[in-house]
Amino acid sequence: MHDLGYFRSHLDAIAERLATRGFQFDVSAFRDLDVQRRAALTEVEQLKAQVNSESQAIGKLKKQGADTSELQITVRALGDRIKSLDEKVKEVDETFRSQLAGIPNVPHSSVPTGKTADDNLEVRRWGTAPKFDFEPKPHWDLGPELGILDFDRAAKVTGARFVVYWEAGARLERALMNFMLDTHTRHHGYTEILPPFMVNSASLYGTGNLPKFADDLFKIDKHDFWLVPTAEVPVTNLFRDETLDVEKLPICLCAYTPCFRSEAGAYGRDVRGIIRQHQFQKVELVKFTRPEQSYEELDKLTADAEDILQRLGLPYRTVVLCTGDMGPSSSKTYDIEVWLPGQNAYKEISSCSNYEAYQARRANIRAKSSKSKADHVHTLNGSGLAIGRTWVAIVENYQQADGSILVPEALQPYVGSDRIAAQPSKSFRP
């Protein structure tokens, strides 16, 4: 959400920047609505002021023993007018606010202008794609063959776009989770959080998932609870409606959660394998920073996510999203894309964004020192990393001619072996 005062006084410049991300902002319609809203507010507030002062007068008169019944009748009439005007104000105000809330963030000046993912800019590339003297397989073949992925039973137990990991497959997922959390807490200075996996709607409004993206979420029946689509939601909302000590910034948190997404609108995309599931696991990085340090912290956060891939020896490239490809809340986003031999392509494995104060205004997260006034913090987050896709990257990049998977050295203590071969339980699974 934009700061109203600033927004109003920079309308044209902001509209111009928003156009670069394909958002056509009707400045004059906004101005009209703004004027309309303020006129309605002024009118009803003047009436309320009148009621207040006359009510006070009634109180005084009554104390003196005077008869106030006639005055009460006139004030009562005012009250009726206020009631109907209030409804109008509420309507205009809600339209205005929802419109304001629907206006995307302004892209940072360093973000390349563009329309689609094709216009994203590669900023660096790390590692080299492995060379195979055989035809590398995609994970949706390797997984079932090794007995570590089971799509059929997941479909039976729950439905499409779910998966069961077996044995070393399950252990690899768990190993990645621990490896990521350990690396971020021991080497990158993050504090570990284990948040609830369900959140209320106020939290989802705070991060901007509601009201616009309700279709992407799973809602719990009979409760105001939703399954988290990412740990960003509970972790960012830890400090909703709080004023932090500016000296404690930046606050760097990391959290493991499963993530639940309905993937409405993504039917037909990535249907094979575990690239796009209704449930996946992720370690998320979240930062709360001072405004002047947020871009430096974004670069660090992105590097922290990349470090996981480097330690695992997985080739990747990092791109900066162009204006047209960024999420609406973001001022600047880096995507990290890992190399997947089975698909002969780089695939997004992390998305690292600086929301500046856009999200903090929504969630009302501020910081102050003893001498300064409270100001909204900047919020940042990024995957560090999506565990399922990291699992895929390991399986596909480290596959051997015999169908087994080598385990990267950094992960071996976590997995407990240096190789994943066909699993024993395959023999008794019909």
Place this chain on the structure above:
RNA sequence: GGAGAGGUGGCUGAGUGGUUGAAAGCACCCGCCUCGAAAGCGGACUUACUCGAAAGGGUAACGCGAGUUCGAAUCUCGCCCUCUCCGCCA
């Protein structure tokens, strides 16, 4: 899930339906005092929206929402949360 108690400013904590946006204390901030500090003294001390060139006004907010009333922190109803006891449960 049932019964009871409670939710007031950064914290503690007053608050008979009528100058209470809110006493008092603490904390924080600015002065004075001091070589410096503490103590003491004086002052300042919520936020959002809105009117105004400014000075300065106005509206709203005492968990959230609705209601009663000329007027609600105070009364009524619903919901949420915390605490105690009971039940259930990993």
